[in-house]
Amino acid sequence: MFRKLLKGIIAVACLIGFLYVNNNWLSVTNHTVESSEIPSSFDGYRIVQISDLQDATFGENQQRLVNKIKQARPNMIVITGDLIDSNRYDLPNSLALIEEIVELTDVYYVTGNHEVATNDVEHIKEELTTRGVRVLSNETVNITRDGMSISLTGIEDPLNGATASQMIDSSNVPNDAFSILLAHRPEDFQSYIDAGMDITFSGHAHGGQFRIPFVGGLVAPGQGYFPKYTAGIHEGGSSKLIVSRGLGNSIIPIRLFNLPEIVVVTLKSSSIK
Template identity: 55%
Template sequence: MKRIVKLFLFIIVIYLFLYINNHWIVTTEHVYESEEVPENFDGFRITQVSDLHDAVFGDNQQNLVKKVQKSNPDVIFITGDVIDSNRYDLEQSLDAVRQFVQIAEVYYVIGNHEVATNKVDEIYNVMEEMGVHVMANSSVTLKREEQSISVAGIEDPLNGHDTQSMLNEALSTVNPENLMILLAHRPEQFTTYVENHIDLVFSGHAHGGQVRIPGIGGLAAPGQGFFPKYTAGTYEGGETVMNVSRGLGNSGFPFRIFNLPEIVVVELKSI
């Protein structure tokens, strides 16, 4: 009887551990401080949502939506893999996005999973109908009075174009005097972002390494293999800072371990 009780308790502990690791959303905050940030954008808050992979966080995604709303964003960046190509359900995937557009302006780039569905045009059309700014190798200018910053976004390379050619297209109309922000799904392309003198990059894709080993980091990431270099947090090279979100959902391996789902908030600070 004692063995049965111990086994039962062990199963409950494992269940709770996995549930928390895969459903407890945390908010990670960073400050990006630079002379390139215009005074009118001092305190400008960017909330990044990445790699939802059709995961569900409460009824009608309320747990996720409340977290994003509480972060008080001026803009929301979605950096790919909103859907999961293994269980494509566009309506469910976009529940949260429909609510995001009521909170702030939303800017979106695709990830490899959108490409893998062969439904990129459908996804783009629905996003645009909701009022999302689709950043398909393009850029926009954000203005506060007479000052401005630039935001560009590139598609995932799986869509058939190399990163450099997509950057050439996206940056072709950017004012070089502006702070340059890039939305790009893949962090393993960091060297290319540095070579193009991007100031601030928002990326995802790595899922935090899926399993995070305390004191070491992520175990594996797509495009980087085992013990990947870019999985979470900020990375600097030249004049470039890259923020990599651990993301929210899973694909392939069904569990995140020591790797809580996260949204990332970056506040711009002028110096």
């Protein structure tokens, strides 16, 4: 009887430990994007993407997450939406992260569906802007380095009422620069291809929530079961889609075989001999 009880206690402890690791162990995924269109001054330029924090907490004042980002030595940090969760809205918890990372480098942000769903999206943008984040609302900025430039466009989440194509069209994307897009939803990849974006950073899918080894994600909003775009790099023509598995949870409170993820993308200019 005692042995059965002990085995049961060990099994429960192992399960709790397994679930804790799956939902709290921060992973870093590195990608390199090479193109002759990348200006030589941006060779080696590092972009750190964080997405779908959903009010999750990684240490006091998000220090574990901050340390991981700092270790990546970013030249730019991009946040691709759902910094908060509309079901347990706790903006100060997420702003604790912002206050730390704006000290590292330039930070750019676009909304996700959860910001829109709070009906408090303008307040969220104001709080981020006040802390030094550049909020991109269907607009394009030039990022300049040693006299050379790339373009960075950010669009709102479609829950605001416009399609991805409409928002990109209104964003004044230049035709003569290497173009990066921040867009929360990966399922609109065809729109990003049609717009001629070189790289798009997205999130939203939470890695498929439960990942099946050697298969991929199980379910994602906007894509249903066994979704196509949940993680990694996808290609369409000359366009690349980089999907973050995200950091937190929302309606489904558990991630399985799907560690919270920070994405680091290093640009490589193939024009350099």
